[in-house]
Amino acid sequence: MNAATLHQLPPQLTARGPNLALDGHDLGRMATEHGSPLFVFSGRKLAGNARALLAAARAGHPRARIFYASKACSNLHVLKIIRAEGLSIEVNSGGEMWKARAAGFKPAEIVFNGVAKSVAELELAIGLGIQAINVDSAFELSRIAEVATRLGKVATIALRIVPGIGGGATAGIQTGSERSKFGMGQAELREALDIARSHTSVLDVAGMHLHIGSQVLDLPDFLESVSFTARQAREIAGHLGKPLKHLNLGGGYPINYVHRRQGANAGRDFDLSAFAAAQPAAGMMEAVSRAAARELGPSPEIFFEPGRSMVADCALLLTRVENMKRRGATPWLFLDAGYNLLLDSAAVRWYYHMLNASRMDAPADADFRVVGPLCDSADCFFDVEGEYLWEAIEAKLSGLAGVTPEVLAELKAKTVRLPETRALPAATAPGDLVALLDTGAYSLEEMFQYCGRQRAKAVMIAADDSIVTLRERDRPEDLVDAAERMGMGAAI
Numbered sequence: 121m122n123a124a125t126l127h128q129l130p131p132q133l134t135a136r137g138p139n140l141a142l143d144g145h146d147l148g149r150m151a152t153e154h155g156s157p158l159f160v161f162s163g164r165k166l167a168g169n170a171r172a173l174l175a176a177a178r179a180g181h182p183r184a185r186i187f188y189a190s191k192a193c194s195n196l197h198v199l200k201i202i203r204a205e206g207l208s209i210e211v212n213s214g215g216e217m218w219k220a221r222a223a224g225f226k227p228a229e230i231v232f233n234g235v236a237k238s239v240a241e242l243e244l245a246i247g248l249g250i251q252a253i254n255v256d257s258a259f260e261l262s263r264i265a266e267v268a269t270r271l272g273k274v275a276t277i278a279l280r281i282v283p284g285i286g287g288g289a290t291a292g293i294q295t296g297s298e299r300s301k302f303g304m305g306q307a308e309l310r311e312a313l314d315i316a317r318s319h320t321s322v323l324d325v326a327g328m329h330l331h332i333g334s335q336v337l338d339l340p341d342f343l344e345s346v347s348f349t350a351r352q353a354r355e356i357a358g359h360l361g362k363p364l365k366h367l368n369l370g371g372g373y374p375i376n377y378v379h380r381r382q383g384a385n386a387g388r389d390f391d392l393s394a395f396a397a398a399q400p401a402a403g404m405m406e407a408v409s410r411a412a413a414r415e416l417g418p419s420p421e422i423f424f425e426p427g428r429s430m431v432a433d434c435a436l437l438l439t440r441v442e443n444m445k446r447r448g449a450t451p452w453l454f455l456d457a458g459y460n461l462l463l464d465s466a467a468v469r470w471y472y473h474m475l476n477a478s479r480m481d482a483p484a485d486a487d488f489r490v491v492g493p494l495c496d497s498a499d500c501f502f503d504v505e506g507e508y509l510w511e512a513i514e515a516k517l518s519g520l521a522g523v524t525p526e527v528l529a530e531l532k533a534k535t536v537r538l539p540e541t542r543a544l545p546a547a548t549a550p551g552d553l554v555a556l557l558d559t560g561a562y563s564l565e566e567m568f569q570y571c572g573r574q575r576a577k578a579v580m581i582a583a584d585d586s587i588v589t590l591r592e593r594d595r596p597e598d599l600v601d602a603a604e605r606m607g608m609g610a611a612i
């Protein structure tokens with residue numbers, strides 16, 4: 121596809137002559153000043169998202185609370201902004217709990233998820249007296265009872281249950297069925313309730329929890345999870361002889377990753393551009409919250425755990441074109457950022473929209489294959505695996521009875537997850553700055569140093585227009601750890 125397209129940019133992104141600007145700050149200048157690759161966050165957008173999501177949750181249910189899923193981005197500067205907006209926090213490890221505390225969250229503002237919580241992590245959570253430990257198995261519940269008994273404390277818990285609802289854009293982020301590793305099915309729940317009933321002096325079953333997946337595109341999946349919660353909470357209350365105080369509906373609210381005016385070539389999983397509201401996640405959350413008020417009643421608190429929808433569209437990654445070549449008719453561009461900085465691009469073939477941030481005045485009228493700097497073929501922003509796989513599937517299926525063009529098209533969409541090429545201005549060349557949009561979630565903490573690559577610097581344009589460093593770029597000496605350094609003696 122080679123259409124001359126303009127980009128449908130969100131309001132925080134504008135063109136200043138040839139350069140892209142975020143919150144009015146020229147990104148070409150920022151890359152010159154801070155180097156590349158560089159994550160740039162908008163503090164205004166982050167605070168705006170926090171306010172919008174909280175308002176949406178409260179519009180539906182007055183006792184709604186948001187526990188931001190800090191796995192999406194647990195940089196302390198980010199956490200502090202979220203806390204300042206009145207939100208609470210979801211953590212997934214002792215490390216995230218430590219960061220939450222460092223950012224100033226109080227124990228009553230923390231819920232703790234996880235499938236393999238250690239005794240030390242449980243001691244920390246129970247000792248602090250956090251809002252709730254979301255219990256993942258009957259075994260874990262007996263471990264919690266043991267720890268609480270030893271500490272002489274009461275552990276406040278919620279039971280994480282699998283509702284059998286398959287939301288989420290890829291298999292790796294579908295978490296609502298018994299095929300996934302999360303939570304308890306019905307048989308295990310009965311076991312857990314028996315344990316709870318026999319340890320009432322140390323276990324306070326305050327709530328139930330579910331989370332059906334990430335980038336869940338269909339509101340009916342969320343609504344079904346509310347109905348499931350209503351049925352399940354009544355049943356649990358019956359077993360325990362008391363109502364639950366809170367019902368945690370998890371996260372998974374989606375964002376739009378596609379910013380082309382026409383002919384978007386990314387798959388449905390990423391495309392919410394047709395959604396009327398600027399913030400589809402807030403619209404969906406309000407609808408879910410209203411359904412919760414209707415079906416669950418006004419007394420229990422309702423918890424939400426959004427991660428991606430809070431931070432993804434608050435940041436972009438600036439990366440420099442370092443090299444180019446041509447294979448046949450197709451030009452290839454080589455960036456200084458690969459999956460070492462955006463793990464999901466390789467792990468789950470995630471789509472990130474791409475702009476030439478130094479040629480905003482030129483139409484994106486040429487198709488390029490775009491790859492990263494790492495030494496394996498998976499390091500690319502197109503669908504290397506899917507394309508090969510699709511050729512083999514198509515060769516087997518074509519011509520078979522019942523395999524209509526529609527069936528083939530659907531299978532291809534499922535197999536080839538990313539576009540083959542990205543549309544950029546024809547003159548794009550080494551030295552140009554490329555922006556990968558919506559890279560604020562599941563990025564900073566997933567960076568690594570493969571191929572001796574330094575993890576990127578990240579800055580934030582604060583609400584007062586000052587530039588805050590969220591994290592420095594690794595120094596060359598950060599590529600070796602203390603033990604390696606000792607062995608090298610004076611050489612380093």
Ligand SMILES: Cc1ncc(COP(=O)(O)O)c(C=O)c1O
Nearest residue numbers: 189331334371372425426427428
């Ligand atoms: C239990 C739980 N809650 C919330 C989230 C956040 O999901 P999202 O970032 O899609 O909102 C996750 C993500 O993995 C999760 O596992």
